[in-house]
Amino acid sequence: MRTAYHEDLRRISDQLVEMTRLAGSAMSRASTALLDADVRLAETVITADHEIDANREALDNLAIDLLARQNPVATDLRTVVTAMRMSADLERMGDLARHVAKVARLRYPDSAVPAELRGTIVQMSQVASRIVAKAGSVIASRDLAEAASLERDDDAMDDLHRELFAxxxxxxxxxxxxxAVDLTLVGRYYERFADHAVSVARRVTFLVTGDYDTVVDREDEEDAVLTS
Amino acid sequence: MRTAYHEDLRRISDQLVEMTRLAGSAMSRASTALLDADVRLAETVITADHEIDANREALDNLAIDLLARQNPVATDLRTVVTAMRMSADLERMGDLARHVAKVARLRYPDSAVPAELRGTIVQMSQVASRIVAKAGSVIASRDLAEAASLERDDDAMDDLHRELFAxxxxxxxxxxxxxAVDLTLVGRYYERFADHAVSVARRVTFLVTGDYDTVVDREDEEDAVLTS
Structure with missing residues (x-):
């Protein structure tokens, strides 16, 4: 039974990593679609989002099945519940990528991004790619130093967000x-994407250290970008 | 054991209803603060948000404790897992109210809302109050007709959101x-608040009917307001 349990846990972890890959690919393509006014690429992001949703549903069903069959307690139980929360974060990251793609599609054949703001959006998309890749790596490795490094990426995203709003x-x-309306929304989508990636890393940290205080939505501890 | 289990479930349900009350009160005060440029009222929303967060944590701990002690399966297990998801929705609704209050505080002593848009924001705040009250009522009653009625409130919110953006x-x-930036964000906060209320109602419907297809984030099935 312990073997079956650990196999299930491994499958759940692999599926979470796969979700980070899908969410990262979606945001990367959505960013290119936005910057290049590439409506076909935007469409691929919009139509592929159901894949991430299906991954989440499969993962949650596996987790619920595991809870029913194995009755994990203590740390094992926390691990399974936390996995379901991470899948919710990752599904939401896919939604945010889809939102960026929809802005690209809506403004086509124009670009939603004026030339003078391209640099800022390019940098936001780069931070997004980096932070979601790190989230996947942290799920697999449980490396606390790498988990902590996502906070700095998120600080960089917040700085870019602030700069964009200014x-x-x-x-x-x-x-x-x-x-202004389009880019206000796009800026928020990138910022929330990074927040959810941080949330994933913090949940991993919580599983390793048992310190629940590490699991706070990024937005709960910082002043919103608007107010700083 | 069954009695303890049902008592726990009742406590979880009561706490969810209490969270709808707190989230509703927060959004109602945030709306008044925004419309009246009342910075003191805005502060009460911002400082009270930790109460909703604490409620969520308590509820989740109760749910996890119940999973460990009682090992519920089938419908009982789904009920507990779903309660944790509802608490996440409700916590997020509290965050969104806090965001609205922060916009009010940031623009004080000015109002963030020009006179000609007051009517739209007043209506959005009214829909928000109605939909969160209904979410609380649906958790307590499991009334599927009332649960379905939240979809119409959300349609009304989407119409107002579209009108605001136009x-x-x-x-x-x-x-x-x-x-424009302030009101783009405020509009999105109200829209997401309503989406999460619908999500709560759909989760109740899922528990009663067992039909998982009813549990889809509002945003996943509709074109985002921007694109329509």
């Missing part, structure tokens, strides 16, 4: 409010 | 991009 709110911004 | 993107909008 540029949008600048009285000299002359691309109209439609563009 | 007004912000109108070339005649002359309140500057800072206001």
């Amino acid at each position: 540029r949008l709110a600048d009285p000299d911004f002359n691309h109209g409010t439609q563009t | 007004r912000l993107a109108d070339p005649d909008f002359n309140h500057g991009t800072q206001t």
